[in-house]
């Protein structure tokens with residue numbers, strides 16, 4: 001209960017901050033997107049990583065107001081970058097299950113877009129496969145998001161409930177290949193085959209694809225040869241604070 005109360009206080013005192021990890025176009029090396037990732041700048045403990053508080057936030061329901069804070073902060077920051085003259089790029093925000101299924105998700109997101117004046121095409125929402133298990137509900141929610149004009153990607157693709165059924169049924173834009181597959185592409189032929197096949201499939205289905213967790217040049221080469229559009233990972237940059245991200249937006253990675 002103490003952590004839960006601390007999370008409530010953190011919301012009130014605005015102790016959360018966003019970090020940003022660049023998403024890179026594999027052909028040009030340019031930053032074509034950023035993923036917003038929450039951190040907790042705790043008054044005593046310093047910067048606390050999300051795996052230390054997101055699970056409790058999800059259990060307690062606090063993930064809904066925290067997620068709303070993330071959404072608003074990400075949209076606001078992206079709008080600010082555009083006003084400052086940076087080339088417009090989409091910002092990705094992770095949605096939790098509870099957020100995805102909350103009442104009037106569309107209205108809430110529309111409200112944030114209106115408040116921050118961010119063009120919806122520059123917001124991407126990441127959902128996970130587990131959120132698509134209730135197929136009809138998921139399709140309904142996704143259609144509402146599409147009506148807003150935002151983009152939707154499936155995060156950690158390949159690790160969850162993997163029905164190929166929804167890939168043609170669901171109005172999504174992009175798959176994010178989970179880093180557990182990318183990690184071993186150079187050592188495990190099965191993982192190499194899985195990654196190559198996911199990429200080929202996205203091209204046939206007219207979806208975009210990004211590989212997560214790229215840490216080596218060999219992995220990058222493999223992904224390039226297999227026609228992956230975009231990459232994200234420590235090879236380019238870990239998640240960084242606003243100032244470091246702005247430096248990369250200006251001068252490249």
Ligand code: G
Nearest residue numbers: 036037038049050051054070094095096239
């Ligand atoms: O860098 P990283 O340690 O940031 O993230 C760890 C985990 O926390 C990832 O699975 C990521 O999806 C999750 N996470 C990070 N930021 C958010 C957020 O804003 N909302 C939700 N729901 N999950 C997040």
Ligand code: G
Nearest residue numbers: 094155156212213214215232233234235239
């Ligand atoms: O689950 P999700 O993809 O939303 O969260 C992204 C998580 O992956 C964050 O914790 C981020 O710090 C981490 N991450 C990003 N790039 C890499 C990488 O190259 N290697 C590893 N091991 N983790 C990464």
Ligand code: MN
Nearest residue numbers: 035094126155
């Ligand atoms: Mn993600």
Ligand code: NA
Nearest residue numbers: 155156178212
């Ligand atoms: Na992921």
